[in-house]
Amino acid sequence: DAKTTQPTSMDCAEGRAANLPCNHSTISGNEYVYWYRQIHSQGPQYIIHGLKNNETNEMASLIITEDRKSSTLILPHATLRDTAVYYCMMNAGNMLTFGGGTRLMVKP
Amino acid sequence: GAVVSQHPSRVICKSGTSVKIECRSLDFQATTMFWYRQFPKQSLMLMATSNEGSKATYEQGVEKDKFLINHASLTLSTLTVTSAHPEDSSFYICSARDRVTNSPLHFGNGTRLTVT
Numbered sequence: 616d617a618k619t620t621q622p623t624s625m626d627c628a629e630g631r632a633a634n635l636p637c638n639h640s641t642i643s644g645n646e647y648v649y650w651y652r653q654i655h656s657q658g659p660q661y662i663i664h665g666l667k668n669n670e671t672n673e674m675a676s677l678i679i680t681e682d683r684k685s686s687t688l689i690l691p692h693a694t695l696r697d698t699a700v701y702y703c704m705m706n707a708g709n710m711l712t713f714g715g716g717t718r719l720m721v722k723p
Numbered sequence: 724g725a726v727v728s729q730h731p732s733r734v735i736c737k738s739g740t741s742v743k744i745e746c747r748s749l750d751f752q753a754t755t756m757f758w759y760r761q762f763p764k765q766s767l768m769l770m771a772t773s774n775e776g777s778k779a780t781y782e783q784g785v786e787k788d789k790f791l792i793n794h795a796s797l798t799l800s801t802l803t804v805t806s807a808h809p810e811d812s813s814f815y816i817c818s819a820r821d822r823v824t825n826s827p828l829h830f831g832n833g834t835r836l837t838v839t
Contacts, residue, residue: 649827651830653767656814656833656835657832657833658727658729658816658818658830658831658832658833659767659816659818659830660830661827661828661829661830664827702766710757710769710772711757711818711828712769713759713766713767713768714766715766716766
């Protein structure tokens with residue numbers, strides 16, 4: 616699986632949009648971009664995934680650059696419950712390999 | 724939506740004993756399940772891939788005789804930590820994907836193992 620690079624931590628004000636970047640410059644053509652988050656002492660929670668088009672669901676939006684070398688996860692109106700570690704991963708098959716992720720702190 | 728259930732959520736055992744952790748896919752069938760381990764302040768590390776009806780595939784450095792995996796049905800995989808030691812204390816998490824819909828991997832809520 617391709618390696619991803621994410622900032623170690625980010626802060627966001629409650630109610631504002633949280634934009635979490637991810638670099639995946641070595642992504643191959645058949646690899647999807649996946650985002651998960653892990654709230655303390657829980658299992659990872661699926662957020663969204665995409666191949667090359669931008670995606671939106673009830674949780675977030677995923678913006679993938681045209682060259683697919685980076686992406687941004689957008690939480691449009693962050694709440695305190697969105698405080699978690701967010702993982703960006705590449706996957707072409709079954710397995711997911713976790714990097715360090717971004718620790719997002721949503722502050723009142 | 725797809726739900727993965729893990730049991731127990733928390734277990735404390737004495738050194739030298741064995742502990743079994745169950746991972747169930749509640750509303751879908753999973754040919755393959757994955758077992759991860761997470762130490763404090765670290766990311767998840769894949770331990771092994773559990774294959775229904777065949778032997779598990781272990782990642783480098785993971786002892787297969789210590790971490791026994793059984794995937795006897797399409798909805799259940801078990802991880803047994805044999806002769807547990809304090810250094811095996813960790814957060815163990817399983818995951819699975821619906822083989823029919825090829826949905827994203829879904830994770831259980833983890834099992835926190837403490838070996839005293």
